[in-house]
Amino acid sequence: MRAENGEQQKGYAMTDKLVFYTNPMSRGRIVRWMLEEVGQPYETVLIDWASGAKSPDYLAINPMGKVPTIVHGEAVVTECGAICAYLADAFPQANLAPAPSSKLRGPYYRWLFFAAGPIEQAAGAKTMGWEAPPERKAMLGYGCMEDVINALDGALQGREFLVGDSFTAADLYVGAHLGWGMSFGTLEKRPVFEAYVARLQARPAAVRANQIDDGIIAAQQQAQPQPAE
Numbered sequence: 001m002r003a004e005n006g007e008q009q010k011g012y013a014m015t016d017k018l019v020f021y022t023n024p025m026s027r028g029r030i031v032r033w034m035l036e037e038v039g040q041p042y043e044t045v046l047i048d049w050a051s052g053a054k055s056p057d058y059l060a061i062n063p064m065g066k067v068p069t070i071v072h073g074e075a076v077v078t079e080c081g082a083i084c085a086y087l088a089d090a091f092p093q094a095n096l097a098p099a100p101s102s103k104l105r106g107p108y109y110r111w112l113f114f115a116a117g118p119i120e121q122a123a124g125a126k127t128m129g130w131e132a133p134p135e136r137k138a139m140l141g142y143g144c145m146e147d148v149i150n151a152l153d154g155a156l157q158g159r160e161f162l163v164g165d166s167f168t169a170a171d172l173y174v175g176a177h178l179g180w181g182m183s184f185g186t187l188e189k190r191p192v193f194e195a196y197v198a199r200l201q202a203r204p205a206a207v208r209a210n211q212i213d214d215g216i217i218a219a220q221q222q223a224q225p226q227p228a229e
């Protein structure tokens, strides 16, 4: 039987191993950043697109055949938003989420889910070049891109962070979407977004995470056979 303490109630133990399945050119970078914020040891398993993501072994862990996934003891967690929320709760000492009893938990969930739903959908539709006719936007969970962007803009005006006065996993997840979206042209650049993303990307954990993933990409490129001259 496991120790009769809070760890048992939560269903995981500090000794549970944390395994991170990722590809450095993917949304896995969001979770890498989150893991670096958490500061606990973790093992990285690289999944390559050619064979890894749809291999039977990996599909047994994540039937979507997508990255990222984390395995923590017996818990398998997929979906970036869920992974960020899970890690923030599993490692409360990192102070990445308001306490469960805090009223700030409301806006915290709000912005985490806003990123997983409306922001993801709006950016995906933009990438695909899809646009709903205005009279049908009420049927879409995200409405339209303009509404999503304006909602985010309003939430960030005059604020350093989305929730309360400290950085949370909601900032990390929303900020990662904004950073990627603005650099790929799927989300509009606005000064308030650029200032917010620049602040977040200067965090030591974000810098470390980018260095690790960029380092893996550089090593993979070097290991590729060079074309004959």
Ligand SMILES: N[C@@H](CCC(=O)N[C@@H](CS)C(=O)NCC(=O)O)C(=O)O
Pocket: 025, 026, 027, 028, 053, 065, 066, 067, 068, 078, 079, 080, 081
């Ligand atoms: N809803 C998932 C999306 C994950 C996802 O789409 N990952 C992409 C890379 S960014 C992937 O693994 N694509 C490989 C494939 O679908 O074969 C999440 O938020 O984690």
